[in-house]
Amino acid sequence: MPSPFPGMDPYLEGSLWTNVHTQLSVEIAGQLAPRLRPRYMPFTEKRFTIAAPGDEDGIAVGTVDLRPDVAAAESGRGPVRVKPTGSQPTGSPSSSAATGLAPPLRLATVMPVSVPFVTVEIRDLENRQLVTAIEVLSPANKRGTTRREYLAKRHRLLMSTAHLMEIDLLREGHRVPMRQPLPPAPYFVLLSRAESRPVTDVWPIELSQPLPVVPVPLLQGDADVELDLRAALAAVYDRFSYDLAVDYTEPPEPPLKPAEETWARDRLGIPRRAGST
Numbered sequence: 001m002p003s004p005f006p007g008m009d010p011y012l013e014g015s016l017w018t019n020v021h022t023q024l025s026v027e028i029a030g031q032l033a034p035r036l037r038p039r040y041m042p043f044t045e046k047r048f049t050i051a052a053p054g055d056e057d058g059i060a061v062g063t064v065d066l067r068p069d070v071a072a073a074e075s076g077r078g079p080v081r082v083k084p085t086g087s088q089p090t091g092s093p094s095s096s097a098a099t100g101l102a103p104p105l106r107l108a109t110v111m112p113v114s115v116p117f118v119t120v121e122i123r124d125l126e127n128r129q130l131v132t133a134i135e136v137l138s139p140a141n142k143r144g145t146t147r148r149e150y151l152a153k154r155h156r157l158l159m160s161t162a163h164l165m166e167i168d169l170l171r172e173g174h175r176v177p178m179r180q181p182l183p184p185a186p187y188f189v190l191l192s193r194a195e196s197r198p199v200t201d202v203w204p205i206e207l208s209q210p211l212p213v214v215p216v217p218l219l220q221g222d223a224d225v226e227l228d229l230r231a232a233l234a235a236v237y238d239r240f241s242y243d244l245a246v247d248y249t250e251p252p253e254p255p256l257k258p259a260e261e262t263w264a265r266d267r268l269g270i271p272r273r274a275g276s277t
Contacts, residue, residue: 001243002234004268007211008169008187009237010260011246014253017170018116021138022046023240025118027232028134032216035225036122040131040218043121048114117141117150124219131218132163134227142173151177163217164192167229172254186260189229193217207260 003009012020029042036042120134135154140146154176157164166176168188175182176190178200185204189212192200203212211233215224237243248268256264265271 001238001241003237003242004248005207005264007205007209007230008207008233009242009246010171010186010207010252010256010264011248012237012242013170013172016242016245017138019240020236020242021136022116022118023236024232025120025134025136027236028136028227028229029120031232031235032120032122032225032227036218039125039222040122041125043123045119045121047117047119122216122218130160130162132165132216133157134165134216135167137166137168137170139170139173142168142170142175147174158192158197161194163194165214165216165227166190166192187211189214191215191217195220207256208263 026044029044032042117138117140118136120136121130122132122134123129124131135141141150154164154166166189168175168190171186175188179198182188182202183204186207187205189203189205190200191202191214192198194217203214205211211229213226213228213230216227217224249270251261252264255261
């Protein structure tokens, strides 16, 4: 069943995005592969970075592992004290009692987790030279220390002879740095051609617009190939049955702006909220 939205589906931006990000990257590579033959081949390069709370902007919901090593109970008065591991049998003097210390609280900490990043790398098969990097941005690319890691990688790419395409289908987080401010839009595709830097081609995309067909540049003398982002996202949505995972009766995360919410509710056939126009 297809998505009810003509372009980007905002309901995919929340907890589902980690899966969508990986699947969309693979679908992009699959779509490009026959168009790149016989000189080029797309590789999906997967790497991991460690994300944890406490970064300058925090990290996205879904990238923090909240599984505790020890369960902690709560009551109306706060955390319940539990018997520490290795305590003495009943009736025996404990070390805490002997020293006058109360038993310690045993609380679960938030554990850092490894966050996957997938880059589609188009390489020349003769020399395995990186020709074009295609980045589908994730929340970790757009905030905190993991954003700084991505910006360092981006800087290296911009200083190289490779082209760089960035696909930003997330409304939250920082946009990539530009000399002039980007226009107001929820989604963007940016293409930095090696021979045109610092000038960058920018496609602003509204919620109501289909995702564009964008050119993917190759080595000098070879024509661009087309990447149909709308078809790629639609294929991922259908193949992995996201219609079964999304509850369109509830607002998406992150929330839409009022005008976008009104348009989305009309699109979905959901009655408007009281007071909305």
